[in-house]
Amino acid sequence: MDSIRKRARELLEKNTVKVVIGYGVGSDNTVRAIFVRRPEGVEELIFDETCVQNLAVYLLKNEIKQIGKLCIIANISALRTILQLASEHQIHEEELLCLSVTPNGELLEFTGFKDIENYISSCNRDLPDKESEMIKKLEKMSVDERWQFWMNHLSRCIKCYACRSACPMCYCTRCQVEYNQPQWITVEATLMGNFEWQITRTMHLAGRCVNCGECARACPEDIPINLLNYKTVLTVKEKYNISAGTNANIDSVMSSFESDDKENFIR
Amino acid sequence: MNIENKLLKLSSLEGLVLKLNQDGKQVFAPVKKDNIVNFAPVSAFHEMTQDYIVTARSAKFVVFPRVETILEMQFSKDNITLKDKDLSSIPDAVLLGTRPCDAAGFKVLTSIFEGDYIDNIYVTRLKKTTIISISCNNYDAKCFCTSVNVHPGGTAGSDILLTRIDNDNFLAEIVTEKGKEIVNKFDTLFDIAPDVNKDSLVANVPVEFDLSAILGKIYPRFESDIWVEQSLRCIGCGTCAYVCPTCGCFDIQDVSDGHNGQRKRSWDSCGFDLFTLHSSGHNPRNTQSKRWRQRILHKFVYVPEQDNILGCVGCGRCSRACSVDMNLKEHLINLIGELTK
Numbered sequence: 001m002d003s004i005r006k007r008a009r010e011l012l013e014k015n016t017v018k019v020v021i022g023y024g025v026g027s028d029n030t031v032r033a034i035f036v037r038r039p040e041g042v043e044e045l046i047f048d049e050t051c052v053q054n055l056a057v058y059l060l061k062n063e064i065k066q067i068g069k070l071c072i073i074a075n076i077s078a079l080r081t082i083l084q085l086a087s088e089h090q091i092h093e094e095e096l097l098c099l100s101v102t103p104n105g106e107l108l109e110f111t112g113f114k115d116i117e118n119y120i121s122s123c124n125r126d127l128p129d130k131e132s133e134m135i136k137k138l139e140k141m142s143v144d145e146r147w148q149f150w151m152n153h154l155s156r157c158i159k160c161y162a163c164r165s166a167c168p169m170c171y172c173t174r175c176q177v178e179y180n181q182p183q184w185i186t187v188e189a190t191l192m193g194n195f196e197w198q199i200t201r202t203m204h205l206a207g208r209c210v211n212c213g214e215c216a217r218a219c220p221e222d223i224p225i226n227l228l229n230y231k232t233v234l235t236v237k238e239k240y241n242i243s244a245g246t247n248a249n250i251d252s253v254m255s256s257f258e259s260d261d262k263e264n265f266i267r
Numbered sequence: 268m269n270i271e272n273k274l275l276k277l278s279s280l281e282g283l284v285l286k287l288n289q290d291g292k293q294v295f296a297p298v299k300k301d302n303i304v305n306f307a308p309v310s311a312f313h314e315m316t317q318d319y320i321v322t323a324r325s326a327k328f329v330v331f332p333r334v335e336t337i338l339e340m341q342f343s344k345d346n347i348t349l350k351d352k353d354l355s356s357i358p359d360a361v362l363l364g365t366r367p368c369d370a371a372g373f374k375v376l377t378s379i380f381e382g383d384y385i386d387n388i389y390v391t392r393l394k395k396t397t398i399i400s401i402s403c404n405n406y407d408a409k410c411f412c413t414s415v416n417v418h419p420g421g422t423a424g425s426d427i428l429l430t431r432i433d434n435d436n437f438l439a440e441i442v443t444e445k446g447k448e449i450v451n452k453f454d455t456l457f458d459i460a461p462d463v464n465k466d467s468l469v470a471n472v473p474v475e476f477d478l479s480a481i482l483g484k485i486y487p488r489f490e491s492d493i494w495v496e497q498s499l500r501c502i503g504c505g506t507c508a509y510v511c512p513t514c515g516c517f518d519i520q521d522v523s524d525g526h527n528g529q530r531k532r533s534w535d536s537c538g539f540d541l542f543t544l545h546s547s548g549h550n551p552r553n554t555q556s557k558r559w560r561q562r563i564l565h566k567f568v569y570v571p572e573q574d575n576i577l578g579c580v581g582c583g584r585c586s587r588a589c590s591v592d593m594n595l596k597e598h599l600i601n602l603i604g605e606l607t608k
Contacts, residue, residue, distance in 0.1 A: 028408045032592035033500040053591065057502060063495060063554050153301075158324070158333055158509050160536070165504030166590055178541050180520065187520045187533050188334035218590035220323060220506045222303050 001047055003107035004073060007099060008042040011071050017097055018068030021058050023051040033058065037067065047073060047101050054212040056081035057168040059091055071097040076123050077212030079116050080245025081168045084210055086113050087250040090171060113248035120246055127211055127230050134227055135234065151191065154198060156221040159189035163201065163225055166218030169208050176200060198225060206232040207253025210245035268444060270422060272460035275429060275439040279456040284312040286453050287361050292397075295329055296363040297322050306362065315364060320407050321582050325512035326362050326369050327376060330392040331534075333509075337388060338530035340523065354391045361449075365400040368582040370424030371417045372512030373398065378574035379515040397445050401437075402430040403470045409583030411596045413472045417580045420469035430468050438463055475596055478577075480603045485568050489560070493605045497598050498559035500591045505536030507585035507593070513566065513578055516542075537561050559593075563602070 008020045019037050024044040026032030031050050035058075036042055056078040058064050072078060079100060085091045098110040100119075110116045126132070138146055161177075164170045177185045177197060185200060186193040201215075209229040216226035236242050236253050244250065275283075287294050288310050296315035298307040304319040306326050341348040362369075373393065380389035403410075403419035412419060422428045426446035429437040438460060441447050450457050508514040518535040521528055535542060538559075543552045552558050566578030579595075586594045 026592040027586070027594040027597055030592055035499045058500075061499075061502075061555070063556060064499060156305075158534070160505040160509040160534075161539075162502075162504035162506045162590065165502040174541075183520065183522070186522065187518060188531055189533060190334055193334075214590075218502075218504060218506070220510055220588040222301060 001045070003105075004047050004099060004101060005042045005045050007107060007109065008036060008045060008071065008073075009039045011097065012036065012039045012042065016069070017071040019064065020045070020071045020073065021055050021064070022073035023047055023053070023055075035064065035067075045073065051075060052077075052213075052217070054078050054081055054168055054214050056085065057166060057214065059085065059096065059168070060171045069095065069097070071099060074098050074100050076120070076125075077210060077214075078168075079110075079120055080125070080210040081212065082245075083113060083116055083120065083248050084169060084208060084245040084250070085171075086248035087244075088208070088252070117247055125211075125243060125246070127233065128213070131213075131224075131227060131230050134224065135231055138227065138231070150195075153223045154194040155191055156223055157189060157194040157198070158221065159187075159194065159197060160220065162218040162220060163215035166214040167205070168212070168214070169205055169210070170201075176204070198228060201225075202228040202232060203254070205229050207236045207240070207242060208244050209233055268442075268447070271441040271447070271450075273439040273441060273450060274432075274458040274460045275437045275456065276458070277435050277437065280437075281312040283453060283456050284309060284315075284363065286456075287449075290359075290452070292359040292361050294361045294363055295326065306364075309363075320403070320405060320410065321366050321368065321584060323584070323588065324510050325372060325582070325584060326365050327372065327512050327515075329360050329362055329396055330373065330389055331376060331380070331515060331517075334531055334533045335388065336529045336531050337519075340521075340528040340530070342523070342526055342528065352388055354387060357388075357391050357395055360392075360396045361399060362396060363399045363401075365398055365425070366403055366582070367400055367419055367421040367423070367425065367428070368412045368417050368580040369512055370398050370400045370428075371421065371580045372582070373424045375513035375570065375574075375576055375578055375580065376515050378570065378576050382574065397426045397449060398424065399427045399429065399446075399449075400425040402428060402465075402468065403472070404431055404468065406470045406472045407583070409586045409594070409596065410472055410581065411475050411583060411599075412581035414475045414596070414599075415478060415577055415579050415581040418469075419472050420465055430465055432461070432463055432468060436461075438465060438468070476600050476603055480606060481567055481599065482571060482577075484606050485564060485602070488606065489564075491605065493602060494560040494563075495554075495556040497601065498556045498593070501538075501555050501559055501593050502591055503538050503540065503555045503558065504590075505534075505538050506588045506590070507562070507595075508536035508538060509534055510584040510588045512580060512582060512584070513570075537565065563598070567599075 011017045019035050022045045023031050024034035033055055054077040055072055093112050100108040185196045211230055211233050213226045216224055240253050242253055284294055294309050295306045296309045297304050297319050299316040303323050305322050305324050309315055337352050339350040380386040422440055422442045426443045428440040432438055441450050516535045517532045519532050521530050544550045570578030
């Protein structure tokens with residue numbers, strides 16, 4: 001913790017960065033994102049295993065970008081998001097500085113995306129145990145059982161789109177659901193509309209999801225929507241041997257084509 | 268009418284829920300499912316949970332559903348037939364287990380839906396809904412009702428307010444004619460009220476800030492940096508509005524297959540950038556801080572000015588649901604600090 005604060009202070013004092021995005025103490029013993037702009041503010045920074053929010057969601061937020069060059073204190077999810085965003089040409093190396101801390105408490109300062117790639121290659125990128133088990137359970141279900149499982153959960157969805165807002169990869173300035181000429185996806189939060197939305201969200205994130213789990217964490221109805229994305233993470237890995245957020249130059253699985261692709265409809 | 272006191276035994280609630288159902292009323296009560304408590308239809312009292320501070324989502328959907336067809340259209344070769352919503356199709360409902368803050372929330376919604384335009388669908392739904400609230404004997408860190416003039420044992424907005432006296436008995440305060448109708452209809456379930464001190468039976472929710480330090484004082488700080496400061500971590504999802512008992516904004520969409528169509532209204536949120544996006548491309552609230560300011564101003568400036576009622580009931584749902592810890596109580600206290608600078 002001290003090493004992070006010390007380095008953040010230096011960066012702010014020397015005006016290397018204008019803002020440090022990190023974790024601080026939130027209300028009622030929780031952790032929240034904080035945006036430190038003055039050197040003395042670094043004392044509020046914390047970093048431990050409770051710092052789970054994927055702070056990379058703030059990298060593309062206008063009001064934060066406007067502050068100036070930024071430093072982000074990144075957990076594994078955020079680092080992977082940064083690589084994926086770089087793959088999609090949403091961020092550039094010179095715009096931000098990344099700090100992190102290893103499980104042993106060692107401060108890491110990344111000099112570029114290559115550096116992040118090297119570190120990520122040594123990190124555990126497996127899905128969390130709980131979710132892995134859930135997916136196995138879902139895979140074992142019959143189609144009807146699985147349908148019931150999702151009907152049961154998605155009937156609760158109120159279409160507040162918190163899953164979209166919390167997802168650092170959902171950065172479209174105008175989301176598909178917001179087009180109404182024509183209206184591709186119904187606005188109403190009915191079972192049909194909820195399925196349309198969640199299936200669209202899942203497919204749009206296929207090959208791009210870095211399994212940070214922010215969507216499920218943000219859901220006010222506790223719907224395990226991250227399982228939909230995690231299943232695509234496994235499928236994309238299995239079929240294309242691609243893991244999002246491991247390299248700053250990954251082609252989009254859903255919109256790229258290799259000449260040795262098994263599917264030939266495009267030729 | 269004067270509030271009349273009765274005694275309602277816990278054991279009588281089972282009969283009450285049964286009889287209300289038999290009477291053709293849809294009874295909604297807090298139900299725990301997948302570890303989350305929300306209002307859901309119940310056919311028996313035991314389906315209701317007693318283990319909740321407030322439900323995750325508010326009870327507003329009973330009078331303001333998340334999706335509602337408000338108009339139907341039929342297209343023929345040279346004619347369009349419009350059909351208003353059939354108000355007689357709206358069922359009688361009973362809300363059981365709302366908290367006094369929920370009940371107070373209906374007053375705010377009513378001020379919106381009965382403002383310059385009378386929304387007959389809302390009015391009919393509310394008229395057909397009987398609200399049987401239960402006083403709070405517990406609260407959590409997100410609650411701040413007493414700071415916004417709502418009391419954990421307050422009767423405003425309820426037709427009947429139940430306050431737990433002990434394990435087996437409730438004090439039932441019959442607040443409105445609608446409440447009295449229920450008591451008259453099922454009079455064998457109610458007994459003579461004992462002499463109790465209600466205040467000693469409800470939670471002692473501390474007053475956390477001085478409302479008078481906010482009311483009438485925010486607007487001059489319209490351009491203050493505080494809105495940016497407070498909302499940097501806001502990710503602009505609509506959760507706060509969707510769980511809020513007093514947020515009444517909606518979106519209207521026409522759906523049609525070419526022959527038949529429906530005009531539907533769905534919940535909306537001022538936290539979305541699309542909410543104020545003009546067809547020209549201009550957006551008067553083009554940043555999250557402007558949208559956050561709107562949220563606070565709507566509840567603490569505009570609604571009080573227009574309708575002489577506060578737009579927030581202090582239930583704390585927005586803060587509980589927020590995934591990035593936008594704690595409303597804390598922001599209001601912080602705002603007072605700024606205002607008194």
